[in-house]
Amino acid sequence: MNRGIFNHDIWSDVVKFRIFFYLIGNAVSSKEGIQQDGVHVQQGQYLRSLRNLQDDLAYREGKGNKKKVYPLTTLRRKLKSLENDGEITTKLTDSGTLFTVVNYASYQGLQGSENEIVAQKRHTDGTPTAQKEEPKPKKKRYVYDEKQMALAGLLWKKVKVNVPDMKEPNMESWANTIRLMMQQDKRTGKDIQEVILWATGHEFWHKNILSADKLRKQYDKLSVQMKGEQKGVTSIAKHKQHFGESNGESYDFSKRKAW
Known part of the structure; x- marks a missing residue:
């Protein structure tokens, strides 16, 4: 171990x-x-x-x-x-x-153990020789890759626009949270990016999504609301096109025939 x-x-x-x-x-x-x-x-x-x-x-x-x-x-x-x-x-x-x-x-095994194992040589009287104390290996607290760091950077860039006075966060922690969203929550990088762009530009959510942890916690709600609003915009566009309003036209109901 x-x-x-x-x-x-x-x-x-x-x-x-x-x-x-x-x-x-x-x-x-x-x-x-x-x-x-x-x-x-x-x-x-x-x-x-x-x-x-x-x-x-x-x-x-x-x-x-x-x-x-x-x-x-x-x-x-x-x-x-x-x-x-x-x-x-x-x-x-x-x-x-x-x-x-x-x-x-x-x-497993002895991977990295060369700096951990201290061999004890003994004097003829049976007492151990002085041992050199090796420095403890520094623990890597966060795990992430370049894409996850890039998404964390995008989120920070948008948050900073909304809250200029906000102190810069621990970007490694944010990238690690993005990794958990992708690996454990099964979110794709593209979907996360879309939600970040939408939420940080939303009238309500831009004041609430100020960290990667908050993004992860509210992700399902954000995704549902985003898709709902996008669907609504599409429906309105189709409605206008159907009634000839897409190019600034309007229907003159005064010319309609009686029915």
Whole structure:
């Protein structure tokens, strides 16, 4: 296990850490994957039902050493938190939940461990020699690519026009939120871009969509309203064209025949 895990935020959340560590430890390590209950489980994946996972994570506590389990609501909440952090993804199958550990390879073997392992040489009297303390690896808090950063930059550009005095945000955090929208919420970059342009130019929403987190939270509402208004504009245009109003023409009802 890469020692960088001790510098991760997850280390301070006992339940979340136990779940994550258990998934890593039981994930398929073979590059070819395996067949399990009719499902091809790839490297870094683990197929398990939530009920079985609940039993797997049982623990003993108190004077009576009584066995306890985490409530399913707790498991679901912690798993969702791991998803939101971009550490895992989940997929429901007929045989249970297919868990995928994102960046599985980075947690395995001795990758990057050359700077972490300190060999202890001993003197003839058996006391260990002085050990050189290696600096802790800097944790990469946010994950994103160029396209996601570009969308975050577009959002900031529009927000800055609407709120000139607003302090520049953490763009890496915004880009990471855009990544979660694309990877977990299944939004396309094109759709996100359209919603950004529409919302930041809207009479009401331009005052409310001032961050990537707010964009993600309100995305469904924004998308529905945007499409509704666009559909309405199209209908009005067709209506005008039908009655000869598209070129500034109007129908003179005084010339109509009686019916």
